[in-house]
Amino acid sequence: MNFLREYFIGDYLRQNPDVLKQASIRLVYNIIIVSLFSLVIFFSIYVIKGFHYQLIKNVVIMFLFASLLFYMKYRQSTALVCHLMILISWMNNNINIYLFDEYNFFIALLTVCDIIFAFHTLGSRWGLIYSGLHFFPVFGHFLLKSHGYQLNAGPLQEMVYSEGVITLVLIFFIIIYLVYHYHKAYELAQQTLAQSVADLEKERDIAEQMTRLKTNFLSNMSHEIRTPINGILGISQVIEMETTDDAIRKYISLQQVSGRRLLNTITSILELSRLEAEQNDLSLKIVEINGLIRNEIGPLETLAKNKHLDFYFSSHPEPLFCLADENMMKQVVNNIVGNAVKYTDKGRVSIATYITDDLEQLVVEVSDTGLGISEEFLPRIFNPFEQESTGRSRTYEGTGLGLSISKKYIELLGGEIRVNSMKSVGSTFRILLPIHKQLL
Template sequence: MRRIFFITIISIFIFFVLFSISFLSNIKQKKEEFITKYLAEKLRFSLEFIPSMNNISGINQFAKRLSKAVGGRITIIDNNGRIIADSYNYGYDKDIIITAPEIKLAAENKMGWAKVIRKANKKGKTLCMAYLIKKRGKVYGFIRCCLPINKLKIIIPSLKELFIKNLLFSLIPTLIVTLLLLKFFGISIKGIKKELNGISNEFQIAISNQDLAKDLHYLFSEIKKRYKSLLNEKEETKKLFNSMPDGIIILDRHGKIEDLNIKAKIILGKEKKDLKGKSLLTAFRIVELKTLCDKFKENKEPKKTEIKIKEENKYYEISLLPIKEDKVLLIFRDITNIKKVARIKSDFVANVSHELKTPLAAILGFVETLKKEEENETHLRFLEIMGRQASRLNRIVEDLLTLSKIELKETRFKSEKIILKDIIRNLFSLFDEKAKGKKIKLLSFIPDDLNPIKGDAYWTEQLFINLIDNAIKFNKEDGKVIIIAKNINKDLVEVKVEDTGIGIPAEHIPRLGERFYRVDKDRSRKEGGTGLGLAISKHIVERQNGKMSISSEIGKGTTVTLLLPS
């Protein structure tokens, strides 16, 4: 509404300005012309009714009536220049009238009339006009009219025409301009409103959608508020970013460093350098990092890996995460101390196990010797128990030693081509007797074209010994142990070890592979398990860059799935 009001006011203003300019300029030019014409007409017309020059009183009355009608001073002069009648009643000077230029000019003019404009006083000009009084070719005298131009009170009919003409002349362009303005503003405002709605939707700011000015004001103040809070947030995030104990690097879609925090610079020993915009490789010169990022870009899966920075002898766990716009987030976590602790622990376990092994060997040896010489049955039974428990302890110690060796990475894993079929065949003959004792069938489905597994033959055999042993141990009578293998692709082989045993409750599955974790402690102990078999298996698979997963259904059996590189 304000808009229309505003436009109307402007239009009216423009109209009046135009009209006034046009009218005033015309009036100025035409004023004298109108008066002259008007007077000339009036006087010529009055000549028809002028009484005889001899009729003094009649002629005087005529002069007064005419003066009233015209609004000026009327003087009637005879041929000799004598004033016969004057509409003004004050004394007059005969000579002035006779010598008046308009009289002279009228006498000389063939048309029989003349006009003169002269300055009357300080206030303005006077128009004086004289006409010959001529009847039947004879001149009787003059009629003269004087009229002050500025005090024109008479209504001039021609002025009305002029007024209408000017009015029309001003109105038409005003209308056109108004229409154009309306259209222009209308379109602009429509556009502005559309934009406004777009912005309000994007920023989720509710606007009333009625008053444009109010909406604009509200929108801008809201955006300003949000911008300020964003700036604050940005500052806070920056502080947080730089105070984090982990090193963080953000890579753009081309693999160039977009941002990194102070810790990342410290980790990589480049505190003082501006690394933004550089590629990861040129900035840090760590080939492993580049390879890692390249691999990550291919599959886009969040990944964790460990790298060692040579100069400082430190270990870092690097997490790669995808972020929006194809960017990559790299997080460096210092795990040097964790590694150190793990090493101390493994060293301790290895040392303790070693220390335990020596006396155990002596105990076992002496128990065996005593058993041969002992005749007392009770004593023999005791010795039997001692021997059994010592053997169990020996197995645990041996398993612990194996585990710590694998964990410490002291044991070197060879990279050999292993034919799975051969290993399984040997192992089945090894476990044959044990399986027959529980009436368990050992089955294998290994295709002839199975790719050879890439890994260490000794440790791979150990892995399958553990798995088959478990499958037999925790199986039912008349059960089965099935080994199925297949090629996943040219680099990966899948091997499944299935049993038809008692199964493992779902809540235990995530914890399998932890040391000494047993699902059924009594049964495990009865079966002679150490609780380390799966932990060792898991480590062997991981050392060979494979994966191990376990699925189980109670009452139906358990399946261990291995993904091994080929």
């Protein structure tokens, strides 16, 4: 038996690592083998008893079942095999109903066996289809019998005792085997699910631990780096105030620019790590957006004027309130508006605030006529450290963290950032935040 199993389904089993799939393959194979063994016994009984119709039917079924084994070996599929097994059994039931002119106990057991097998191997949809297919011939037979019709006009066949015993044992074995297989598959699925959940929880714990370690590392390192940088910047300011040498003043100015750039980079990395670890402590309070923007855009407007850009701020006529972290909102405004000024060489930068049509959200809209963003890069615009121009070809300085930090900040406040942009035409960023309803 092991030789036959290896010959017919050995390669099929090895190519399917899924344990449940392997169990289904063995199920189909074992039922075919047991059925063929029983058919061989029936063949001998029919020859001895001279049941020619049953003998012909038996030979045809034996040939079909043997063909299914070779189909499984060479096509390595069980779906069509299961369909044909059910249809063969269904046709056998109908032939038996005709030969015996009755729907007996054995045919009923075979019907139940076919339906369980269909649900188990082919799913609920095919199970329902084959349930209906088995029901209608039986229902039709009862209708004809109730009106006095006899399907078989010739002599009726009778099931011999040995055939009945073998059929009963076979059907009983198959039904028990199907129920046992279903139960084992259910237990295996439960074990697999439990193991998957345990593995996911373990991986989550490891990821959270790594995130905490990264955050602690960045926090400690940023402190160790920022402290000496602040000392260097403080000393350079003292030197700048005390020296009268223009060359030294020039060098000190360059040193301060580089120092502040490095300090801002370290601060951005630290903020991003805190946000990713969801350890940022929000100091929420009611913030008036128009006033906050007006207070923050002064230095940015000066930068825009130095680049000969038009700079506009059109605020909503009424105060707009939201529940937010004021320092967080200041950083978001500086990031978004600062980018608009930085990447615009001619034209304008405009800021507008308004309320959405449903009166549920306030909008801060920042638009420019700058470089714009290509359609290919737009989906990655909020990714950390991502910039459209990279490497030695970069024209503008920056770490690529400003938009990523801004997006995470706004999402923590229950809002979102949307962007529309066209290369060489300009960009529009919209910050949407829930309005503080108590003050509407």
